[in-house]
Amino acid sequence: MKIKNCKWIKPQTVEDGKDGNLVIIENMKDIPFNIKRVYSIHSLIDSTAVRGCHSHRYLEQVMFCLNGSFKLELNDGFNKEFYLMNISCNGIYIGSNVWRVMTEFKNNCLIMVLASNEYDESDYIRNYNKFLKSINYDE
Numbered sequence: 001m002k003i004k005n006c007k008w009i010k011p012q013t014v015e016d017g018k019d020g021n022l023v024i025i026e027n028m029k030d031i032p033f034n035i036k037r038v039y040s041i042h043s044l045i046d047s048t049a050v051r052g053c054h055s056h057r058y059l060e061q062v063m064f065c066l067n068g069s070f071k072l073e074l075n076d077g078f079n080k081e082f083y084l085m086n087i088s089c090n091g092i093y094i095g096s097n098v099w100r101v102m103t104e105f106k107n108n109c110l111i112m113v114l115a116s117n118e119y120d121e122s123d124y125i126r127n128y129n130k131f132l133k134s135i136n137y138d139e
């Protein structure tokens, strides 16, 4: 992955044959921060929905797609990559100062996000030009 402050997170999986699989996520082991908040995103009935479109000043998060799929765009101001997220993907760690956009939610998409801090609107940068300024992007 070329995006700064981001990496794939591969939790332990136990394959139990006809009884299904177990995916195990341990705080501070699989997740590189102390989890302070967990939230989910679901019931995306409009296929044209767009979520995200912001960066965080300090917040770190790990995102898992637990059902269906969606397209995740990550952008550190210099590189931009797209990932098709679904149940067979690993989780994705997104550190600070990464612009993210989520689109193309399909098949009853269910997303789980683990976050390093409580919700704080002042940690969000919701304007793309302000995001570029915040990372000292200078074209």
Ligand code: T46
Pocket (backbone or CB within 6 Å): 037, 039, 041, 051, 052, 053, 061, 100, 113, 119
């Ligand atoms: C992120 C992506 C992946 C709260 O009150 N508490 C919360 O913990 C969250 C996450 C949201 N909210 C409120 C704030 C807004 O009024 O819920 C509303 C929708 O939040 P937002 O527009 O930020 O939703 P997304 O899906 O664009 O972004 C969320 C997270 O906010 C963000 O940190 O990285 O999911």
